[in-house]
Structures are given as C-alpha cells and as structure tokens.
Amino acid sequence: LKSLIGKRRENPAGLPLPPGPPRLPIVGNLFGVKDLGRQWLTYVDWSKKYGDLLYVEIFGQKLLILNSEKVAEELLDKRSQNYSDRPQVPMVTLMGWGFTMGLLPYGPIWRKHRKVMHQALNLQAVLNYRHIQLNKVRQLVWNILQAPDEMEAHLKTQVLCRLTLVYGYEMEPRNDLFASIVDRAACMLTNSFVPGAALVNAFPVFQYLPEWCPGAGFKKYANECKKLVRKLRDLPYEYVQKQMVFVHFSLLGRELTRIGKAEGIAPHSMVSEMLEHKEEEDVIKSVAGTVYAAAIETSSSALSAFVMAMIIFPSVQEKAQAEIDRITGESRLPDFSDRESMVYMEAIYREVLRWSQVTPLGVPHMTTNSDIYNGYFIPKDTVVFANIWSITHNEEKYPDPMRFMPERYIGADGQLTGDLAEHQFGFGRRKCVGKYLAEASVWIAMVSILAVFNLSKAKNEQGRDIDVIPEYKSGILGHPIPYSFSITPRSPRTARLAQDAESDGNM
Ligand code: HEM
Numbered sequence: 001l002k003s004l005i006g007k008r009r010e011n012p013a014g015l016p017l018p019p020g021p022p023r024l025p026i027v028g029n030l031f032g033v034k035d036l037g038r039q040w041l042t043y044v045d046w047s048k049k050y051g052d053l054l055y056v057e058i059f060g061q062k063l064l065i066l067n068s069e070k071v072a073e074e075l076l077d078k079r080s081q082n083y084s085d086r087p088q089v090p091m092v093t094l095m096g097w098g099f100t101m102g103l104l105p106y107g108p109i110w111r112k113h114r115k116v117m118h119q120a121l122n123l124q125a126v127l128n129y130r131h132i133q134l135n136k137v138r139q140l141v142w143n144i145l146q147a148p149d150e151m152e153a154h155l156k157t158q159v160l161c162r163l164t165l166v167y168g169y170e171m172e173p174r175n176d177l178f179a180s181i182v183d184r185a186a187c188m189l190t191n192s193f194v195p196g197a198a199l200v201n202a203f204p205v206f207q208y209l210p211e212w213c214p215g216a217g218f219k220k221y222a223n224e225c226k227k228l229v230r231k232l233r234d235l236p237y238e239y240v241q242k243q244m245v246f247v248h249f250s251l252l253g254r255e256l257t258r259i260g261k262a263e264g265i266a267p268h269s270m271v272s273e274m275l276e277h278k279e280e281e282d283v284i285k286s287v288a289g290t291v292y293a294a295a296i297e298t299s300s301s302a303l304s305a306f307v308m309a310m311i312i313f314p315s316v317q318e319k320a321q322a323e324i325d326r327i328t329g330e331s332r333l334p335d336f337s338d339r340e341s342m343v344y345m346e347a348i349y350r351e352v353l354r355w356s357q358v359t360p361l362g363v364p365h366m367t368t369n370s371d372i373y374n375g376y377f378i379p380k381d382t383v384v385f386a387n388i389w390s391i392t393h394n395e396e397k398y399p400d401p402m403r404f405m406p407e408r409y410i411g412a413d414g415q416l417t418g419d420l421a422e423h424q425f426g427f428g429r430r431k432c433v434g435k436y437l438a439e440a441s442v443w444i445a446m447v448s449i450l451a452v453f454n455l456s457k458a459k460n461e462q463g464r465d466i467d468v469i470p471e472y473k474s475g476i477l478g479h480p481i482p483y484s485f486s487i488t489p490r491s492p493r494t495a496r497l498a499q500d501a502e503s504d505g506n507m
Pocket residue numbers: 101102103114117121290291294295298299302358359362363364365424425426427428429430431432433434435437438442
C-alpha cells in the first residue's frame with residue numbers, strides 16, 4: 001500500500017509509462033533481448049513496433065531507450081539538468097574504476113573533474129598537444145612500414161602514446177611497464193562482463209561474498225584489476241611529480257619552470273599543467289586516469305573501423321589518396337594545416353564516426369527526478385540509453401546505411417554539409433569531453449596512413465581475395481573482430497616519406 005501511495009504521489013495523473021514489449025515477472029524483458037552483447041539491434045526491432053521512446057525493464061531496473069535523434073536531443077540535450085546522472089555499476093567500483101569521471105554520479109565531484117578536464121581538452125587547449133600527436137603519428141607510419149603485420153598493435157600503441165600527452169612520459173618501444181599496466185586495466189574494464197558480474201550488478205549485496213565462495217570468481221577478477229588501477233593512478237603521477245620537483249629545485253620557481261619547459265627540461269603535459277594550477281592530488285590522478293579509461297578503446301576502435309572501410313570500399317581509398325597527393329604535392333606527409341583543404345578526407349572522418357560502432361549504446365545516463373514527456377511518465381532513477389547505432393543507421397537520414405559513403409557529407413556545391421556526425425560522442429552535459437583530442441588524433445592517423453600505404457584484402461592460397469565482413473566484438477565498445485588484410489607502401493616514394501618520418505617522429 002505504501003509503495004502504491006508513493007507511486008501515486010510521484011505520478012499523480014496516473015500517466016502511462018512509455019510503450020514497450022510485455023514484461024515477465026522479476027526478469028522483465030531479459031529474455032526478449034535476442035543478443036545481450038548486441039542489445040541495440042533488438043531495440044531497433046522493438047522501436048518499429050513501439051516507437052522511438054521505448055520502455056524496458058530488466059530485473060526491476062527501469063530502462064528507457066531513445067531510438068531517434070529527435071527524442072535523444074529533446075531529453076538528453078534540452079532537459080539535461082534531469083538526464084545527466086549515471087547509474088552506478090557495482091562491478092566497476094569493485095574493480096577500482098569508480099573514480100572515472102565518465103561514471104561519476106552527477107554532482108559536485110563530477111562537476112569539478114569535468115571542469116578540470118574541459119580546461120585541459122577544450123578546442124583551444126588541445127592545440128598545445130598537436131606537435132605530440134604529429135610526432136606520434138609519424139612514429140606510427142614508420143612502425144607500420146617496419147612491421148605491417150602488427151597493424152592492430154601499432155594502432156593501440158598510437159593511442160597508448162597518450163602517456164606522453166598526459167604525463168610527458170615517453171614509452172619504451174616494447175614492453176613498457178606503464179603502458180602494459182594501462183592496457184591491461186583498460187581491457188579488464190571493457191571485458192568486465194565476466195561470469196558473476198551480472199549477478200553483482202543486479203544484486204549489489206553479492207559484492208560482500210568472500211573471494212573463495214563458489215560463484216564469486218568475479219571478486220578475484222575485480223581485485224586483480226583494482227591492484228592494476230591503483231598502480232595506473234599512482235606510478236605515472238609520481239613520475240611527473242619527480243620531474244617537476246627536479247625542475248622546481250633546479251630552477252627555483254614557477255616562472256623559471258616555464259623557461260625550463262621551453263628548454264625541454266620539463267615536458268609539457270596535462271598533469272604538469274594541473275600540478276602548476278595546484279589542483280588536488282586526487283583530482284589530478286582521477287582526471288589523468290580517466291583519459292585512459294575513456295580514450296584507449298574508443299579511438300583505436302574508430303581507427304580499426306577506418307582501416308576496414310578502406311579495404312571494403314577501395315574506390316573511397318583511391319579518391320582520398322588523390323586528394324592527399326593534390327594537397328601535399330606528393331612531396332611530404334600531411335599535417336594539421338592541411339585539414340581545411342581536404343574536404344573528402346573530412347567527409348571520410350565523419351563517415352567513419354557514423355559507420356563504426358565505437359559505443360553503439362553510448363554511456364548510460366540516469367534521471368534525477370521523474371519527468372513527463374509526450375504524455376508518458378518517466379520515473380526517477382530510470383537508466384536512459386541513446387541508441388547511437390539506431391541514430392547513425394537511420395535509413396531516412398543515411399540511405400543504405402551499411403554502405404561507407406563519405407559523399408553523404410558533401411553537398412551539390414562540393415562543400416561539406418552541416419552534418420558533423422557528432423552523435424557518436426553522445427549527448428547533453430555528459431557528452432564526450434575528449435572529442436577535440438579524439439578527432440584530431442583519428443584524423444591525422446587516417447590521413448597519414450592513406451598518404452603512405454595501400455590497404456587491401458589479403459589473398460588466399462589460390463591467390464584470390466579473402467572477403468572482409470564488417471563484424472564487431474559484442475559489448476559496450478564495438479571493436480572490429482580481427483581479420484586478414486594487406487598493407488603495403490603505395491610506392492618507393494611514399495616508403496621514403498615514411499622512412500624520413502622516423503627522424504621526424506624522434507624529434
Ligand atoms: C572516437 C573516439 C571517441 C568516441 C566515439 C567517444 C564517445 C564517447 C561517448 C559516446 C561518451 C558518452 C557521452 C554521453 O554520456 O552521452 C563519451 C564520454 C566521455 N569521453 Fe569519449 N569518446 C572518444 C574519445 C575520447 C577521448 C580521446 C577521451 C579523452 C581524452 C574521451 C573522454 C571521455 C570522457 C571523460 C567521457 C565522460 C564524460 C562525462 O561523463 O561527463 N573520449 N565519449
């Protein structure tokens with residue numbers, strides 16, 4: 001009776017919940033979802049019957065799925081004050097990743113972290129990192145030239161190079177300690193749906209089970225990850241501190257530190273900048289650690305999807321290379337100053353964002369208070385997913401959506417259209433704060449690869465092309481499933497450009 005009165009108070013007009021498929025007791029719609037690793041596809045099917053605003057329940061958790069750009073913008077953008085919380089996932093906290101800004105509840109701590117991160121990664125601030133990004137991409141091109149078969153690893157290393165940007169730390173080319181810690185901890189987060197994790201997420205009380213208890217294997221996994229995360233937060237931070245102390249002692253004072261930077265004594269990094277601004281230690285460690293949690297798999301997933309698109313759609317690759325050659329005069333590698341002149345490359349970048357599946361369901365938001373939308377009642381604490389896959393594969397806006405077609409973004413006048421394909425970065429106040437950094441590093445990597453190499457299908461023993469089917473690993477982050485392909489220099493001239501890039505990369 002008490003719960004009925006409570007419900008009535010929250011929803012005095014007795015409005016209906018948004019439409020959705022019928023639910024079973026306790027499990028709700030769990031068994032209706034055909035493939036939990038690719039839930040977005042089921043939601044697209046259901047939305048054809050029930051509409052863009054879809055209500056689902058799983059183990060009593062209320063879920064709202066926003067299947068169109070219009071509803072996502074109306075709720076997550078326009079009503080963002082009520083749609084910016086995050087559901088707390090017990091397994092993630094158990095693994096030590098709870099500090100990550102992207103998962104923090106909406107409140108003063110998130111606000112503080114977001115502000116610090118915005119200062120470091122806004123449109124203007126990211127310009128400071130361009131020389132590092134260019135330097136790293138030159139190393140990438142050289143690495144590919146030396147060991148083309150290790151392309152996936154090179155793309156990952158390229159992203160791990162953020163260690164330089166965040167901490168001013170130069171990785172060892174192989175078996176780097178920090179890089180391996182970061183990589184393992186981030187992988188464990190992405191793969192955190194180990195058996196038992198779903199149980200503890202649905203019933204948080206299970207987190208108190210001892211590690212030895214049958215069925216509590218998830219705790220062992222979580223504790224192992226927690227140790228890595230502690231190292232990930234502490235070790236690189238201590239490294240920067242030592243460098244800063246050295247500079248402060250040897251050059252006495254802040255002004256001189258700046259001179260030190262100019263002389264290359266203290267590498268400029270996000271963390272050194274935050275230390276100079278006297279941010280609190282915990283904030284610095286959390287913000288720096290967040291860059292990894294949020295950045296590693298996302299950017300490398302977009303780059304892997306780009307490689308796959310170039311192989312499946314070779315005419316796009318040829319057109320892009322013709323544009324690059326026209327702008328660079330075939331005598332140098334492209335750089336950031338070329339971006340505005342390369343309309344087709346820009347269209348490719350946008351199409352990569354649309355066509356890839358970096359985060360098909362985004363990162364879940366949660367309502368702070370109940371709400372009414374189009375006559376439907378949306379309860380407090382409802383978890384809200386923007387179905388980014390559905391939005392970026394909307395046939396009305398993007399005809400033949402599975403086709404990789406950069407021309408979608410070029411108008412009849414030959415200029416870029418106003419569609420920036422930004423929905424892959426999410427919505428509202430929780431929209432991706434690393435967007436500017438991500439877009440610069442993805443763009444420069446794509447254009448540099450195409451300037452030097454041809455990407456094509458691998459051949460089988462009979463010399464025939466091995467077809468590539470765009471398939472992604474299932475999960476919250478969509479990474480292409482590994483497949484064979486070939487990457488070779490376009491000509492001796494471009495191979496020379498890549499060779500020369502090594503000396504640029506070691507600048
Ligand atoms: C292609 C690359 C990337 C894609 C597609 C991407 C996508 C996203 C998406 C969909 C969200 C959730 C937005 C929402 O809640 O509506 C997000 C959040 C976030 N992203 Fe990215 N991201 C990328 C790269 C990066 C990079 C490089 C960084 C850091 C340098 C970063 C940092 C973050 C952070 C910190 C959040 C959490 C924001 C918050 O909760 O307030 N992302 N990203």
